[in-house]
Amino acid sequence: MSAVWARVPGSKSLTNRALAIAAMADGVTELDEPLVSDDTTAFANALVALGVPVERQARRWIVTGMGGAPRLRSGGVWCEDAGTAARFLPPVAAAGGGAFDFDGTDQLRARPLRPLIDALRALGATVEPAGDGGGLPFRLVSDGLKGGELTLTSRTSSQYLSGLLMAGPLMANPLTVVAPELVSRPYIDMTIALMARFGVRVTESGPDRFTVHPGRYVGTRYSVEPDASTASYVFAAAAVTGSEVSVNGLGSASLQGDSQFVDVLSRAGAEVTVESDRVTVRGPRRLRGGFTVDMGPISDTFMTLAAIAPLADAPIRITGVGHARLKESDRIDAMAQNLASCGVPVRTGPDWIEISPMDPSPALIHCRRDHRIAMSFSVLGLRVHGLVLDDPACVSKTFPGCHAELARLFGGDR
Ligand SMILES: O=C(O)C1=C[C@@H](OP(=O)(O)O)[C@@H](O)[C@H](O)C1
Ligand SMILES: C=C(OP(=O)(O)O)C(=O)O
Numbered sequence: 001m002s003a004v005w006a007r008v009p010g011s012k013s014l015t016n017r018a019l020a021i022a023a024m025a026d027g028v029t030e031l032d033e034p035l036v037s038d039d040t041t042a043f044a045n046a047l048v049a050l051g052v053p054v055e056r057q058a059r060r061w062i063v064t065g066m067g068g069a070p071r072l073r074s075g076g077v078w079c080e081d082a083g084t085a086a087r088f089l090p091p092v093a094a095a096g097g098g099a100f101d102f103d104g105t106d107q108l109r110a111r112p113l114r115p116l117i118d119a120l121r122a123l124g125a126t127v128e129p130a131g132d133g134g135g136l137p138f139r140l141v142s143d144g145l146k147g148g149e150l151t152l153t154s155r156t157s158s159q160y161l162s163g164l165l166m167a168g169p170l171m172a173n174p175l176t177v178v179a180p181e182l183v184s185r186p187y188i189d190m191t192i193a194l195m196a197r198f199g200v201r202v203t204e205s206g207p208d209r210f211t212v213h214p215g216r217y218v219g220t221r222y223s224v225e226p227d228a229s230t231a232s233y234v235f236a237a238a239a240v241t242g243s244e245v246s247v248n249g250l251g252s253a254s255l256q257g258d259s260q261f262v263d264v265l266s267r268a269g270a271e272v273t274v275e276s277d278r279v280t281v282r283g284p285r286r287l288r289g290g291f292t293v294d295m296g297p298i299s300d301t302f303m304t305l306a307a308i309a310p311l312a313d314a315p316i317r318i319t320g321v322g323h324a325r326l327k328e329s330d331r332i333d334a335m336a337q338n339l340a341s342c343g344v345p346v347r348t349g350p351d352w353i354e355i356s357p358m359d360p361s362p363a364l365i366h367c368r369r370d371h372r373i374a375m376s377f378s379v380l381g382l383r384v385h386g387l388v389l390d391d392p393a394c395v396s397k398t399f400p401g402c403h404a405e406l407a408r409l410f411g412g413d414r
Helices: 013-026 038-049 083-096 112-124 157-171 185-197 226-242 257-267 296-311 322-326 331-341 371-380 392-397 402-410
Strands: 028-032 054-056 060-064 074-078 098-103 126-129 139-144 149-153 175-178 202-206 209-212 219-222 244-248 273-274 278-282 292-296 316-319 346-349 350-357 363-365 387-389
Touching: 013 028, 013 038, 013 060, 013 083, 013 157, 038 054, 038 074, 038 083, 038 392, 074 083, 083 098, 083 112, 083 139, 083 157, 083 350, 112 126, 112 139, 112 157, 149 226, 157 185, 157 209, 185 202, 185 209, 185 257, 185 296, 226 244, 226 257, 226 278, 226 296, 226 371, 226 402, 257 273, 257 278, 257 292, 257 296, 292 296, 296 316, 296 322, 296 331, 296 350, 296 371, 322 331, 331 346, 331 350, 331 363, 331 371, 363 371, 371 387, 371 392, 371 402, 392 402
Parallel strands: 028 219, 074 098, 149 175, 292 316, 363 387
Antiparallel strands: 028 060, 054 060, 098 139, 126 139, 175 209, 202 209, 244 278, 273 278, 316 350, 346 350
């Protein structure tokens, strides 16, 4: 059997970090192969609303750095559905100073933001929420951020810490953040690596204690890796169809924690080869279950595993994913309800889900406007006829070409 090459678009997390950092840099940044999707378009539009020129060519985005904070000192910042926009951009805007109205869709309004609001206040900004004070929408008024040391609740998301660290070099004093109970740690390593790529150093000066060293970002040419969370769907699809799929540009040096998803597939019996610049997965005759796996650090991929778990020969228990209840949907509940609709035995707890083997029956899948619920069940749909997504288009948040690519690689018309 010969490997098929999957076309996996660029990483959302790397694209949006690079955009934020490039906006603050000295000089011009050329981003090659950025992700073009709802989340990155929303992020780029938000930067434009803050006065940062972002020129979008087909496979290259060019950002003219501000040599500091964005130029505009007032305006509305629409974050749409993007958690990264709502968590990364307020610290950047506040560091420059001005008055900004942040808002997003009802889905984003429902997601937590309070720890970031508290941190911005501790750094000297005024945040006036329009609602109950927990999240969007809010008005941010600032005269610059003072920096110094603060403690940040990071139990619900790592994105607050990423946003604060990236804005750190613009603050009056060096920023140190203590982030106890930090979830999604690989995303902080990604933030630190990308800041270093643009010339600013962050050190871990104690457990969960991060210090941003004084410095300036320098614009550069940066090529975005394929998105490892997106790649999980094509790898899982290979695993359940007994085929072999490779993704180029992802490999042992990936900056994305979700590249570790293939290790989980390997525990489930897939043959996995990780090279320096390529990952290949070959599906087993039947998936192997009978294990428990902590997917807390790579929680965007837990639904990919949960969706295919009924096809395994024994139960699979996924733990450590309580924070996935606070994303585009309550993902533990969304997976449990939809799998149960397919007749699959599922048990859940506050931060875990256990799926037992069963031939899934046809069902209508309620995506809850969550791209990853739609994409995960699209993979299961390669093996189960009659799975119908109520909202196939919601995949555009991170992978607009998802259905076409799965059809190209594995046949069928989803
Ligand atoms: O920093 C990032 O780019 C992200 C961090 C993760 O969120 P949490 O830190 O909220 O778990 C992840 O789920 C999200 O898709 C992207
Ligand atoms: C959680 C996600 O997105 P975000 O938090 O960036 O909106 C995701 O893409 O799965």
